[in-house]
Each structure stands twice: as structure tokens, then as C-alpha cells.
Amino acid sequence: xxxxxxxxxxxxxxxxxxxxxxxxxxxxxxxxxxxxxxxxxxxxxxxxxxxxxxxxxxxxxxxxxxxxxxxxxxxxxxxxxxxxxxxxxxxxxxxxxxxxxxxxxxxxxxxxxxxxxxxxxxxxxxxxxxxxxxxxxxxxxxxxxxxxxxxxxxxxxxxxxxxxxxxxxxxxxxxxxxxxxxxxxxxxxxxxxxxxxxxxxxxxxxxxxxxxxxxxxxxxxxxxxxxxxxxxxxxxxxxxxxxxxxxxxxxxxxxxxxxxxxxxxxxxxxxxxxxxxxxxxxxxxxxxxxxxxxxxxxxxxxxxxxxxxxxxxxxxxxxxxxxxx
Amino acid sequence: xxxxxxxxxxxxxxxxxxxxxxxxxxxxxxxxxxxxxxxxxxxxxxxxxxxxxxxxxxxxxxxxxxxxxxxxxxxxxxxxxxxxxxxxxxxxxxxxxxxxxxxxxxxxxxxxxxxxxxxxxxxxxxxxxxxxxxxxxxxxxxxxxxxxxxxxxxxxxxxxxxxxxxxxxxxxxxxxxxxxxxxxxxxxxxxxxxxxxxxxxxxxxxxxxxxxxxxxxxxxxxxxxxxxxxxxxxxxxxxxxxxxxxxxxxxxxxxxxxxxxxxxx
Numbered sequence: 147x148x149x150x151x152x153x154x155x156x157x158x159x160x161x162x163x164x165x166x167x168x169x170x171x172x173x174x175x176x177x178x179x180x181x182x183x184x185x186x187x188x189x190x191x192x193x194x195x196x197x198x199x200x201x202x203x204x205x206x207x208x209x210x211x212x213x214x215x216x217x218x219x220x221x222x223x224x225x226x227x228x229x230x231x232x233x234x235x236x237x238x239x240x241x242x243x244x245x246x247x248x249x250x251x252x253x254x255x256x257x258x259x260x261x262x263x264x265x266x267x268x269x270x271x272x273x274x275x276x277x278x279x280x281x282x283x284x285x286x287x288x289x290x291x292x293x294x295x296x297x298x299x300x301x302x303x304x305x306x307x308x309x310x311x312x313x314x315x316x317x318x319x320x321x322x323x324x325x326x327x328x329x330x331x332x333x334x335x336x337x338x339x340x341x342x343x344x345x346x347x348x349x350x351x352x353x354x355x356x357x358x359x360x361x362x363x364x365x366x367x368x369x370x371x372x373x374x375x376x377x378x379x380x381x382x383x384x385x386x387x388x389x390x391x392x393x394x395x396x397x398x399x400x401x402x403x404x405x406x407x408x409x410x411x412x413x414x415x416x417x418x419x420x421x422x423x424x425x426x427x428x429x430x431x432x433x434x435x436x437x438x439x440x441x442x443x444x445x446x447x448x449x450x451x452x453x454x455x456x457x458x459x460x461x462x463x464x465x466x467x468x469x470x471x
Numbered sequence: 472x473x474x475x476x477x478x479x480x481x482x483x484x485x486x487x488x489x490x491x492x493x494x495x496x497x498x499x500x501x502x503x504x505x506x507x508x509x510x511x512x513x514x515x516x517x518x519x520x521x522x523x524x525x526x527x528x529x530x531x532x533x534x535x536x537x538x539x540x541x542x543x544x545x546x547x548x549x550x551x552x553x554x555x556x557x558x559x560x561x562x563x564x565x566x567x568x569x570x571x572x573x574x575x576x577x578x579x580x581x582x583x584x585x586x587x588x589x590x591x592x593x594x595x596x597x598x599x600x601x602x603x604x605x606x607x608x609x610x611x612x613x614x615x616x617x618x619x620x621x622x623x624x625x626x627x628x629x630x631x632x633x634x635x636x637x638x639x640x641x642x643x644x645x646x647x648x649x650x651x652x653x654x655x656x657x658x659x660x661x662x663x664x665x666x667x668x669x670x671x672x673x674x675x676x677x678x679x680x681x682x683x684x685x686x687x688x689x690x691x692x693x694x695x696x697x698x699x700x701x702x703x704x705x706x707x708x709x710x711x712x713x714x715x716x717x718x719x720x721x722x723x724x725x726x727x728x729x730x731x732x733x734x735x736x
Contacts, residue, residue, distance in 0.1 A: 273719060277711035279664055281671045282687050282704030289697055355719075408577035413668055417691070428672065431583035439584050447575040 204440075213444070214437035218430065223441035226426060231445070232316025233303060234415070234422030238407045240342040245349035246400060252350070253357020253396075254384060260362065268354060275351025280410045284344045284417040291340055298340050299333075301419035308333050341418045345410045349403045356399045360392035367391070393464050401457035408446055474716025481710050485530035492524035496681045504696045514698040516689065518679075522698060525681035526706050532682045534710065536597055537663045541655055543601045544662075548608025549651070553639055555609065556616030567613070570606030578603040578665060586674040593682070596675035600665050604658065611654050615647035622646075649721075656718035660711040667707050683707050 207214060213223035249272075256268040291297045299305055303318055311321040311330050319338060322331035364370065365388060373383045411424030419425075423442060430438035484491070493512075494500070498520065505515040513522040555566040573581065578600075585599035586592075616639075619625060625642045633641070669675040670684030678685060683703040690700015 269719070273712060273715045274708070277660060277664075277708055277715050279667055279671070279684070279687070279704060279707050279711075281668055281684075282700070282707065285687065285691050285700055286704070289694060289701075293694060405574070405577045409579040409665075409668075412577075412579050412583070413671070416672070427580055428583065431580070431587040432674075434587055439580075443576050443580055443584075446577055446580065450575045 204437075208444075213441040216430070216435055216438040216441075218433050218435045218438065223437050226438065227423070227441060227445055230421060230423045230426045233420060234411055234424060236303075236317040236319065236338065237341055237345065237415070237420060237422060238404075238411060240338055241345035241410075242349065242400075242404070242407060244342060244346040245353055245403070248346070249350040249353025250357045250389075250396065253354040254361055254389060256354060256358040257361035257365065258380075258384060265358075268358075272351040272354035275347040276355075277351075278347060280344060280348060281413040281417060283347055284341070284414050287340055287344050288417065299336055301417075303337050303420065304330070304333055305337075341414050341420055345407060345414050348410060349406055352399060352403060352406070353396065357392070357396050360395045361388055364388045364391045390464060394461055397457050397460055397464070401454045404450055404453045472720065474713050474718075474720060477709060477713030478717055481530055481534060481713060484527055485534045488527045488531050492521075492527040494521035494524040496520065496525040496528040497679055504693070506696070507698055513702045514696070516686075516699045517693050517696070522686075522702055525686060526683070526703055528681045529683045529686065529703060529706065530710075532593070532676065532680065533663055533667065533707070536593065536666060537659050540597045540601050540604070540666070541659045541662050543597075544604040544658070545608045545651075545655060547601070548605035548610075549612045551605070552609030552612030553616050553643070556613035557620065557635060557639055557643065563613070566609060570609050573603060573606045579668060582665065582669060583672070583674060586669060591674045591677065593670075593676045593680070596666055596669040599669070600662055603665075604662065607658065608651075608654065612647060612651065615650055616643050619643050619646045653718050653721045656714050656721060660714035660718070663707065663711050663714070 204214060213227070215221065216223050216226055219226055252268050252272065256265045256272075259265050288300070292300050304310060308330055311318060311325045311327050314321045314324050318334040319331055322328075322334055361384075370383060370388060373387050374380075378387075408424070411420075411422060412428055413424070414420065415422045415424035416428055423445070427439065427442045429435070430442065499518045502515065503517060503519045505511055505519075507514040511521050511523065513526065516522055516525070551566045555563040581603045582596070582599035585602060586595050589595040589598070620643070625638065628638050628642045666675060667682070667684030667687070670682050671688045673685070673688065676682030676685045678689075683706050686703035687700045687707075690697070690703070693699050
């Protein structure tokens with residue numbers, strides 16, 4: 147709650163104090179040279195009032211769930227967000243699942259085979275994932291898999307000829323499955339694969355590195371030796387004993403990595419014409435659309451807090467000591 | 472080792488660019504869209520400029536700026552984090568809550584908002600990246616300072632009445648330097664990524680400047696001529712990879728646990 151207030155205040159002050167002229171940015175050249183148009187615009191969005199008043203008005207609306215009106219789309223920011231969030235959610239969740247599965251598995255392999263060839267190879271792969279600009283990776287992936295090989299459809303969430311499935315969650319693949327429209331499901335998954343993989347690359351590298359060091363730390367413990375001495379199969383030792391003990395730090399990183407995903411979506415969505423929050427925030431930021439920017443920031447901050455709250459709860463599930471404390 | 476060699480060679484390239492690049496990076500003399508050949512090893516772009524020369528000159532933009540902004544972010548974040556860790560109390564509370572706010576908003580959103588408000592341009596982009604990256608340094612330094620503070624020699628120093636700035640500089644700083652260097656290496660890589668991303672979005676370097684991010688963005692508009700965008704991207708990858716390798720091996724050299732703990736992870 148406190149954090150939300152802080153984020154909204156920071157975003158608000160930041161975007162209002164800076165010297166850019168909002169009216170000029172949004173009205174276009176002709177209209178902004180007309181003083182009457184500028185004055186009407188300012189009055190409509192309450193920009194003629196002093197800053198503290200603007201913030202108080204904004205907060206007053208906020209507690210009613212009203213994020214204001216986007217200066218670009220001329221719709222309620224809440225309506226805009228509701229439209230774009232599912233697209234980003236579908237992309238972000240898919241990429242997080244991919245990154246977790248791959249990153250944690252590879253990290254375990256690297257730790258178990260420490261300093262051998264596979265560890266060295268994985269080191270290059272994971273650091274490579276963390277070192278590659280996502281916008282560049284997205285372009286190269288598009289060039290190779292769409293332009294050259296035509297393995298995947300280009301941009302967007304569905305082919306132009308395909309009708310979106312009836313809205314249930316807004317996640318096309320889930321909705322299509324629920325409606326039993328297999329062709330739509332296949333099409334949406336085809337569109338989803340490439341951007342999700344590109345988005346997953348950075349976090350996959352991050353998770354691999356962290357899993358490796360967390361697992362290495364646990365592997366030194368006596369109880370691991372005991373488990374091995376008992377004659378347990380190595381797979382059981384690693385996945386039942388070691389990975390469980392190593393998971394709290396991994397979880398923390400996964401929670402923090404949601405921020406990376408949002409950064410990635412701005413770039414990836416712009417390149418793949420994915421109609422989500424990332425594209426929306428880019429459009430709003432370049433147009434200085436203040437209510438939209440603050441709305442997106444607030445939404446993302448809330449998601450970030452929720453994700454990290456879930457992570458805290460999961461600590462207790464994994465580690466009984468946390469539950470008691 | 473690999474990281475060190477790679478990073479060093481990029482530094483040399485940045486220094487020597489005017490002498491080793493075969494053409495003027497802004498000269499539009501050659502034919503347009505020439506694919507890589509012996510005359511133009513990496514081809515020419517949509518205005519007939521030599522891609523290799525632009526790429527080499529680009530090192531003079533990305534690398535010094537990344538170092539500048541990591542230096543700035545560290546000075547701000549390190550000082551605030553050091554004070555927060557040393558003084559505790561309301562200073563700690565204030566700095567850390569401030570850091571939390573920045574952490575809760577994805578870096579690029581905040582950076583985009585700042586740049587959009589100030590107007591696009593490389594320096595504004597640098598400012599924006601500094602603004603979003605100081606909390607990372609502040610957190611690490613605070614964590615390290617707090618750990619060091621619990622050791623007895625700092626307590627002795629305090630008892631003997633050494634002033635805050637002296638205690639921080641003489642007793643605490645040498646003991647946190649190692650992990651901080653590692654962090655700086657890793658952060659330099661991230662800074663280059665974020666800065667080039669802003670340029671890619673058209674919020675950083677402006678044409679005709681030979682900046683890697685904006686070169687990739689040009690390449691995105693000329694898909695058939697893949698060399699325009701692919702090579703500058705590769706340049707970013709190798710530079711960032713160099714700093715990440717460097718940080719990774721330095722981390723193994725210093726105490727790895729200290730850093731992971733201090734990063735809050």
C-alpha cells in the first residue's frame with residue numbers, strides 16, 4: 147500500500163516536473179500553435195491546476211479504481227490496461243515458464259558436472275543469454291525463422307484471417323482451448339513461440355547461473371553425502387534433497403526477474419507487433435501520456451509486489467523453519 | 472581470462488578507432504546496401520556508409536558512456552548505501568524505501584518516461600539509466616557495510632572516536648571493495664544493454680551518430696540487408712559478454728557468498 151502510494155507519487159512527480167510540454171507532445175504541430183486549443187486541452191486534463199492539487203485529484207480517483215483518461219487513446223486508462231494486459235500476461239507467463247524449466251535444469255546440470263566440459267559450455271550459453279540485447283535477438287530470430295525459413299508466422303497474436311476466440315481470460319491460447327477451437331489454438335501458439343523464447347533468453351541465463359551457485363553450495367553438505375551413502379539414485383539425491391534445499395535463493399531471483407520480463411516486453415512487443423502493455427507503455431512514454439504512464443507503472447509495481455509476496459509464502463512451503471519463525 | 476582479453480581488446484578498439492577504421496563512419500561515398508565483400512568487410516548501409524567503420528567508431532560511444540554511467544550510479548548509490556548501512560535509522564529507512572520504489576518499476580519504463588520527458592538524446596538516456604541503476608549499488612554497498620560493521624575492528628575504531636567519513640573510508644571501504652568491483656563489472660554490461668535498448672527505441676543516440684543500438688534499429692528497417700543490423704548487435708553481445716565474463720570470474724576469485732547475499736538474493 148505504502149509502496150503503491152510511493153510509486154504513484156514518484157511517477158507523478160517525475161513526469162510532471164520535467165520540462166517537456168505535454169500539450170505540445172499530444173496535440174500535434176498545428177493544434178499546439180493555437181493558444182485556445184492548448185488552453186482547452188489543459189483544462190480538460192486538469193493540467194492548469196497546481197501540481198499538489200493535480201496529485202490529490204488523481205489519488206482521489208485512484209481509490210475508486212479510476213486511473214484517469216489516457217491523453218492519447220481518449221479512453222479510460224483502466225479500459226486500455228484491461229485490453230492490453232492479457233496479451234502481455236500470455237507472453238510473460240509463457241516465457242517465465244520456459245526460462246524456469248530450462249534455466250533451473252541447466253543450472254543443476256552445470257553444478258553437478260562442475261568444471262567439466264558441459265559446465266564450461268553452459269557457462270558460455272548462460273552468460274551469452276544474459277549478454278544478448280533482446281531487441282537484437284528478436285530481430286535475428288524474426289529474420290531467420292520467419293523471413294528465411296518461414297517456420298513461424300510473423301507478427302501479432304493471430305493471423306489476420308483468424309478470429310480471436312471468445313473472451314474468457316484474454317489469453318488466446320487458453321481461450322481457444324476452452325472453446326475447443328483447435329485451429330485457433332495452434333495458430334496462437336505458433337505466434338507465441340518465437341517472442342516467448344526471445345523473452346526467455348535473458349532470464350534463462352540468469353536462472354542457470356543462480357541455480358548453479360545455489361546447488362553447488364548445498365552439494366557440499368553432509369546430508370548430501372549421507373543420502374548418497376544410503377545408495378539413493380543420483381537423480382533422487384539431486385532433485386529431492388539438493389534442489390529443495392537450494393530453492394529459496396532461486397525463488398528470490400525468479401521473483402525479481404519479473405522486472406526483467408517487463409523490460410523485455412517493451413522491446414519484444416514492439417518488434418513482434420504484440421498488442422500488449424509493453425507497446426502501450428512505449429507509445430505512452432514517447433507521447434508523454436501521463437495518466438497512461440502512471441497507470442502502467444502502478445500496475446507493474448503491484449504485480450511485482452504480488453509476485454514477491456507469493457515468493458515469500460513459498461519460502462514457508464519449502465522451508466519449515468521459515469514457517470515457524 | 473576470456474573476459475579480460477575481450478574487454479581489453481574492445482578498449483583498444485575504442486581508443487584506436489580513428490586509425491584502424493578503413494573509412495569515415497559518416498562518409499556516404501560507397502554504393503548503397505553492398506553485402507560484405509573485400510572492399511567493405513561488413514558491407515555498407517542504406518546511405519552507403521561502411522558498416523565496419525561505424526561499428527568501430529561505435530565503441531567510442533558505448534564503452535565510455537557505460538563506464539561514465541556506472542561510475543555515476545556507483546558514486547550516488549555507493550554513497551547513499553554506505554551512509555544507510557553505517558548510520559542506520561531513518562537515513563537507512565529513507566534510502567532503502569527510495570530504492571524499493573525504483574526497484575518496483577521496471578528499469579526501461581522509468582528510463583523511457585525520463586527520456587521522453589527530457590527529450591531524446593544520449594546524455595538524457597545516460598541520466599535515465601543512472602537514475603534507475605543507483606539502487607542496485609546502494610543495496611549491495613549497504614549490505615556489505617552492515618556486515619563489515621559487525622566486525623570488532625570497526626567497533627574499536629568507533630570507540631576510539633574516529634569520525635564517520637574516516638571510519639567509512641579506512642575501516643569499511645577496503646573490506647567491501649572486492650564485491651563492489653565485481654558488481655561494477657556486471658553492471659557495466661547491463662548498462663550497455665539498457666543504453667543500447669533506449670537508442671534502439673529512438674530515445675538515445677540520434678542519427679547519424681554511429682551508436683550500436685540505433686544501428687540495429689536501422690537494420691530492422693532494412694531486413695534484406697541483414698548485415699546492417701546483425702554486426703552492431705554482435706558487437707554489443709561481445710562487449711557485454713566480456714564484462715559478464717569478467718564479473719563472473721572475479722566473483723569466483725572473491726568470496727561468492729558475500730555478493731549473492733548482499734544482492735538480496
